[in-house]
Amino acid sequence: MVFEPDRLPVPAPVIMIVEPYGGSIRQQNPNLPMVFWDDAALTRGDGIFETLLIREGRICNLERHGARFKASAALLGLPEPILADWEKATHMALEAWFSHPHAGEASCTWTLSRGRASTGLASGWLVVQPISAEKIRQREQGVSVMTSSRGYTVEDYLPGIDVATGEAKGKIPKNPAPWMTVGAKTLAYAANMAALRYANANGFDDVIFTDGERVLEGATSTVVSFKGDKLRTPTPGGDILPGTTQAALFEYASAKGWRCKARELSLDHLYGADSVWLVSSVRIATRVTKLDGQKLPKPNNEKEIRALINKALG
Structure with a gap:
């Protein structure tokens, strides 16, 4: 049998x-x-x-x-x-x-x-x-990803920015919609789930949200790129939720000599990286194999990267 x-x-x-x-x-x-x-x-x-x-x-x-x-x-x-x-x-x-x-x-x-x-x-x-078996499969085999605007914008001066990132990023207007908060992991995930369903219906496994050429985050994950000994992720705050897995990875990797930094990333940055990953708590890390139909390279150190992320989570 x-x-x-x-x-x-x-x-x-x-x-x-x-x-x-x-x-x-x-x-x-x-x-x-x-x-x-x-x-x-x-x-x-x-x-x-x-x-x-x-x-x-x-x-x-x-x-x-x-x-x-x-x-x-x-x-x-x-x-x-x-x-x-x-x-x-x-x-x-x-x-x-x-x-x-x-x-x-x-x-x-x-x-x-x-x-x-x-x-x-x-x-x-x-x-x-x-x-789920699908999450395990994506860990092992990677994902094909489409990019898309989120369909709405989040002002980076709204309440919660200081909690999420340590400081407000924009000039605070007189009436900053105080009932709107960002940086909280809320149950309001209907739009994210709709984005994933749309991606699946069009032959993709996942979505990376963008604002023009600026990279934001995955529907349920944080974007991390590797190039040489550099790890990069979009700066959290505003329309980017701080990621717990990404934070653990950057802390551990920095201690091991990798150069880790949160900064504004563009789509060109992703296309030029050695590899691009979506990291999250349960799926852990899945490599982006295709971005908007364009094949992304498989790094020579993929096993090292996977080991790094796994060790970061203990």
């Missing part, structure tokens, strides 16, 4: 309800409903999330995810997450996850919603589940 690992029975998702204000943490049956009809996560997409990689039994990049989770909550005026509770719930979920004989690498998504309209109380939960 041919061994087909994709056909092994996989564990059911493990769901933990996390009380945002402290208190009980309890496991939820994945076959039973858990979110009320008037929860803002469903009715408004009003909430935040973080997706963490579970690898070799441990949570990767936990500190950065926790810091961004707290920053996102502050930007949206949500209750400050009690990170000790979220970490405890994650460890409880992993204990249940790894009790399954075929449990392996997984993703863990933390979700904090503004909660029910009828109570005014926030709601929170996390889910541990298998990583």
Whole structure:
């Protein structure tokens, strides 16, 4: 019989309800409903999330995810997450996850919603589940990417820029739309998912958003280029969400002698790089093999790059 690992029975998702204000943490049956009809996560997409990689039994990049989770909550005026509770719930979920004989690498998504309209109380939960075969394939084989404008612009002086990047980038006008925040990882991902569906329908695997010739980010990832010993990524802020995987990579790579810098990147920069990668928490790193139909080079040091990114995540 041919061994087909994709056909092994996989564990059911493990769901933990996390009380945002402290208190009980309890496991939820994945076959039973858990979110009320008037929860803002469903009715408004009003909430935040973080997706963490579970690898070799441990949570990767936990500190950065926790810091961004707290920053996102502050930007949206949500209750400050009690990170000790979220970490405890994650460890409880992993204990249940790894009790399954075929449990392996997984993703863990933390979700904090503004909660029910009828109570005014926030709601929170996390889910541990298998990583899809498609994400594994893209890690190994790379992706064909189209570029596209995002379809809207985000002013770089809006509230949240200082949280995301340390400083506001533009001159702040008298009325800077204070209800608009950037730098938060929110549940409002419908436009990103629509972009991915469009890309898939037109023969591409992924999207890199651009503003004219300026490179922004992937639909669910951060763009990183390699050329010689230089690593480059678009400067976060405004319409570019700071990436936790990219931050871990740059910190580790810098310590190993690579020259890492966030700067404004153009499409010409990507075409002229030794290699271009999309990095994110669960997919980790996938090489861009084609950009708008043009084949990009496969670097001679691809194994070294993959090892570098993997070690950066521990």
